[in-house]
Amino acid sequence: KILDTNLEMTSILGRNKKEILNHKLIDFVDYKNRKEINIQIENLKHGIHNSIEVDFIKPDSTFAHCIVKITPYLNEKGDLINSFAMITDITERELIKRNLAESEIKFRSIFHDSAIGIAILDENGVPIESNAALQKMLGYTDEEFQNIIFTELTDTEDAIKEMQHFLYLIAGEIDYYQLEKRYYRKDGKMLWCNLTVSLVRDIKGNPKYAVGM
Numbered sequence: 001k002i003l004d005t006n007l008e009m010t011s012i013l014g015r016n017k018k019e020i021l022n023h024k025l026i027d028f029v030d031y032k033n034r035k036e037i038n039i040q041i042e043n044l045k046h047g048i049h050n051s052i053e054v055d056f057i058k059p060d061s062t063f064a065h066c067i068v069k070i071t072p073y074l075n076e077k078g079d080l081i082n083s084f085a086m087i088t089d090i091t092e093r094e095l096i097k098r099n100l101a102e103s104e105i106k107f108r109s110i111f112h113d114s115a116i117g118i119a120i121l122d123e124n125g126v127p128i129e130s131n132a133a134l135q136k137m138l139g140y141t142d143e144e145f146q147n148i149i150f151t152e153l154t155d156t157e158d159a160i161k162e163m164q165h166f167l168y169l170i171a172g173e174i175d176y177y178q179l180e181k182r183y184y185r186k187d188g189k190m191l192w193c194n195l196t197v198s199l200v201r202d203i204k205g206n207p208k209y210a211v212g213m
Contacts, residue, residue, distance in 0.1 A: 001022050001023065001024055002020055002021055002023055002024070003022075003082070004021070005020050005021065008089075009087060012056060012064045012066060012087060012089050013028050013058060013064070014058035014059055014060065014064075015028075015059065025037065025068075025085060026038065026041075028056050028057065029054050029055070029057070030054065030055040030056070030057050030063065032055070033052075033055055036052050036054060037052070037054060037068075040052055040068070040070060044070060044072040044083055045072075045080050048072075049070055049071055049072055051068065051069040052067075052068055053065065053066070053067055053068070053090075053094075063091070064089055064091050065089075065090055065091045065093075065094035065095075066087045066089050066090060066091075067087070067090055068085060068087050069085070069086045069087075069088075070083050070085045070086075071083060071084045071085075071086070111129075111131050112131060114131060114133060116133055116213050117130075117133045117134030117137045117138070117213070118130070118131045118133065118134060118211065118212065118213050119131075119134055119145065119212045120209050120211055120212075121197075121209060121210040121211070121212055122209060123170050123209075123210075124149065125149050125151065125163070125166055125210075126147075126148070126149055127146055127148065127150065128146065128209060129142065130142050137183075137185075137191070138153065138183060138185050138186060138191075139185045139186035139187055140186050144186075150162070151163055153183050153184060154181055154182055154183050154184065155182040155190075158179070158181040158182055161179065162177075162181060162195075165177040165179065165197070166210070169197060169199050169210060170199070170207055170210070172207075175198065175199065176196060176197060176198035176199070178194070178195065178196045179194075179195045180192065180193070180194055180195075181195055195212060195213070196213050197210055197211065197212045197213075198210065198211055199211075
């Protein structure tokens, strides 16, 4: 049972101190995480402790995603007397992570089903992945695209101009760029296309990949 707590914990759980004391910590944990908490508590009896991430459910049904580290206090015989829990709220970070995952799922659906040619590019401008529309448009397979730098598919004048924009993009000096440029199909035929390239960053703000459409 919880014998004492601080104001930060009342904020995390959305409850006052009276509503928390004499309850078990697991009473406030989301059902999907309760098995992990039970394992953690069982480990405490053997002096084993580590950190886990769980969702605490508030009275308004919102959650607080937290790192929980429980330190056991044992007597001379090695029996568990009590324990001390340090709980760190990382909800904001977790929400960003979950939103990114949802965005990735939505993007994947658009990527595969779109009639617009789309390529995912690494920081050197080499396609990591291309969709069926782009493969049909330029006549290359996905595997062939992965061995071609995008500047090899276009007119030299356009390639120089785009490389400058791409370097600015990777350096973070611009968020995206748009160009009207010439592409050459695998069979040698030329196509005029409108190109938009934007940068996707990871949770830390570092370049993850570029998306060309």
